Amino acid sequence: MRSNSSRGRTSHTAPRHLSHPRTATVALAGVAALLAVAVQAGAAGAAPAKPLPGKVDPAHAAVKLSPSQRAELIRDADGAKAATAREIGLGSQEKLVVKDVVKDADGTVHTRYERTYGGLPVLGGDLVVATSKTGKTMDVVRATNATLKVPGLTPAIAKAAAEKQAVQRAKALGGTKSAADSVRKVIWAATGKPVLAYETVVGGLQDDGTPNQLHVITDAATGKKLFETQGIKNGIGNTQYSGQVTLTTTQSGSTYTLNDGARGNHKTYNLNHGTSGTGTLFSQNNDTWGNGTTSNAATAGADAHYGAAVTWDFYKNTFGRSGIKNNGVGAYSRTHYGNSYVNAFWDDSCFCMTYGDGSGNNDPLTSLDVAGHEMSHGVTSNTAGLNYSGESGGLNEATSDIFGTGVEFYANNSSDVGDYLIGEKIDINGDGTPLRYMDKPSKDGASKDSWYSGIGGVDVHYSSGPANHFFYLLSEGSGTKVINGVTYNSPTADNLPVTGIGRDKALQIWYRALTTKFTSTTNYAGARTGTLAAAGELYGTTSAEYKAVQDAWAGVAVGARSGGGTGGTSYESNTPVSIPDNGPAVTSDITVSGRTGNAPSSLQVSVDITHTWRGDLVVDLVGPSGTSYRLKNFSSSDSADNVNETYTVNAASESANGTWKLKVQDQASQDTGKINGWKLTFP
Known part of the structure; x- marks a missing residue:
């Protein structure tokens, strides 16, 4: 049974204020992540406990790692990577590169590696090794189970031939660039037998305006095209305010950056509490940004980067505007400005947005509407210049x-x-x-x-x-x-x-x-x-x-x-009428005279009712014909006080003149109130 209590009231102080002063474009180092089919190798050391139906097995749930804990696990894995490579049967020319780590509640650690062969990146060579809390290898998930071995590392096909092939293919897809952004030797292991290959990346734009980051894999022995893909992918941003979102990022080699190639190369920087310059472009070796809290500096970066992308898209798709200056050029964002700086601002001189971290550096001002607000100052500066x-x-x-x-x-x-x-x-x-x-x-x-x-x-x-x-x-x-x-x-x-x-x-x-x-x-x-x-x-x-x-x-x-x-004529009743608890309906009358024709389709009914737990109330307007118009329904969950609202009623079928009634009934026990007054306004 619910209690009878009044809604709490919050007093408002003057606010602090903001000041004025999806797809991701990625130059992939490798496309294996897009292609990998996991191959299980080995077996777990012990059979897991049977999980409860419909429940997550708590032992196998990942624990939340602090930045220092994660860094320590990565350091441990990096220090042991040579031994791990031998243990899982890699050859003498193969080396592991630690990429990420996840730890379960039972102590199991899942370490994600990329791989090199003879110093070359192996596309399709990534793998995940699970070890128990005692350090024993439990299983290995590989992108490919093929033995990694190639006859030599000297290509028979010239690099220029591979570049020409890739540029021609990019043009066929609508690209306009006459040269590649990069060409490098790799080991292609994502499909079939591993071979020495070239990976060529051609950027620019396709003919429909979509960013073009075409990756072409060419067999370095035969010149045959082995694979192609657009380097367009969704980075993941674990933001503080907008949940998990997709981010447009750029990858070069094994490094990802918050650089939005699809939106004028908008970049997001970490000032690291500085107050000048651009700071450092957010950069890391994986494409998952932040953890949803301020413990990870990239969380604010993800919020700001996401906000800038949505704002760009809003202007483009709502108004056909291409960027702040409408010239296709992105601004940039700076996060972590100053120390406990409770503000955010747009600066015309740098063509950038800047965000403080809030009081105690706990509440960065990087929410979505704030990002849109700041970028819009730039739009105003480049239009009306108010x-x-x-x-x-x-x-x-x-x-x-x-x-x-x-x-x-x-x-x-x-x-x-x-x-x-x-x-x-x-x-x-x-x-x-x-x-x-x-x-x-x-x-x-x-x-x-x-x-x-x-x-x-x-x-x-x-x-x-x-x-x-x-x-x-x-x-x-x-x-x-x-x-x-x-x-x-x-x-x-x-x-x-x-x-x-x-x-x-x-x-x-x-x-x-x-x-x-x-x-x-x-x-x-x-x-x-x-x-x-x-x-x-x-x-x-x-x-x-x-x-x-x-x-x-x-x-x-x-x-x-x-x-x-001024428009409109009002008719009002200020005679109080008590509303009995869980009792019969009561009415308050207003008589309208001297008007011609019918009532309008936009008759305004303003109601002033005092009543705790207002959800108990059902409120109707009754026209001169006796027809009822429902204004408010019963709601068992609406525990707030009082009804002070203006409703719009289509009363065009009613004669304007006559007696209008406000009918109110309390349909649940424990709360009482009264009609203080009400008003009809004819436009």
Whole structure:
């Protein structure tokens, strides 16, 4: 049985703020990882315990290794690699190269190796050796079980011949480069009998714009093409905020880097708490980045790299924009800036984003909407160039919030679902609250919901509030609603409803205004003019979209409603009506007279009800004809207090004049309340 308790309230302090100042392109050292078919060799030393049905055997679950623990295991394996090679039967010319290690709860260690032969990399020579906690080899999983032996290491075919073959093949696939990026000797062991071969890599772009990293394997004795593949692969990023994601990375030899060749070569660097330069490009010998926590520096790198990729794709696929400058050139990201730096910023001079690690270096500011926010400052700089002060500064910040929100919804990431909250993942305030709220900006304690004459003197992060609020109203409309699990309740400055047109259209209007209507000095009045011009061009000056832009701006006290005035007539009842616990329905009446025709299809019903555990309540509007319109359903899981919402009802079949009733019934025990008042608004 549930308890009867009120919802806790959180007080909001002024937020700290952000400042302004999928496939992976990889030049593979070898393609064996894409081709490997594991061949079991040897047997386990003892039969494992029978696992419980439907449960993971805890003994065989991998333990979480700290960076130092992992490094130590890799050092141990590296020190013993020669002995391991002999133990598993490798020849005298074969050597192991440690790549990765996993440790089970029962002490079993799985060490992943690559292999060389006569100093040449063996493509298809990788293997995994499992050893018990006593160091005994239990089994070996090989990419190939063929004996590694070739007659010699001197090729009969010239390197130029192999390059020519690969370049011709790349051109047939749409490539345009006339020379290879690299040609090297390898041992090809991924298919059939191992042979001496060339691996040639040809980069560039295919004719459909897809990055081209064609890898061609050529038999060095006969010149026959043995294999080809695109060096396009998905790196794995274990991010702190967006879960496990695919990353676009580049591989050269045995080294992977956070270099996005598919998106203008956007690179992600580790400043390692420095405050100048680029630091060090994230680089490692495997393509799995971070561990989802701050214990691994690459976690923040993965978040930033992912955010940059999604932002690039958002602009390209939403607006047809190719990069920040729309010239196909990527910016770059710098992570781990300073020490406990609680901010992130865009810098035009370096054409880069920079992220601090947050308080105590525990909460990097690399969440998806923050990445989108920062890159969008660059878009603004390269379009309208809104001055970063006064009302134009507020519009500059709002533009980044608007497009950062667009990025988050575009990503469709289940670990960071789209919302109208800014920076909700990074918890700068330390109380679980976002930096900013677009539906009602003043909830952060400092931002402004609506325009007023002195707003140009407010910090730009808070004077952005009216534009953020406008965008929310234009997208979703006013009143209470739940979107992706988040409850919003957006008011309007004139207390009149706004009907949204959807986020996609709102984004198109703002982007067109930014890129074709705004200038460096645009203020709120100018933003209204610009967005109306954009809406008119996109959807027509008599369209619902054009009128919605007018109404949304009026909702934040910028200009008049689409009707030419304040618009709307309200009818209200402020007579309290008690709601009995788990009892019969009660009603409150409003009589409407003096109107002609029927009620509108967008009748607004504003409800003010005090009631603990509001899920007990069922609320209906009853029209003059006696027809009921359901406003709120019963919900056993909604334990929050009170109903303060505005509903939109299609009441076009009702006569406008007559007695309208608000009907409320409590359908569960233990909680009581009352109707404080309610209002009907006819647009």
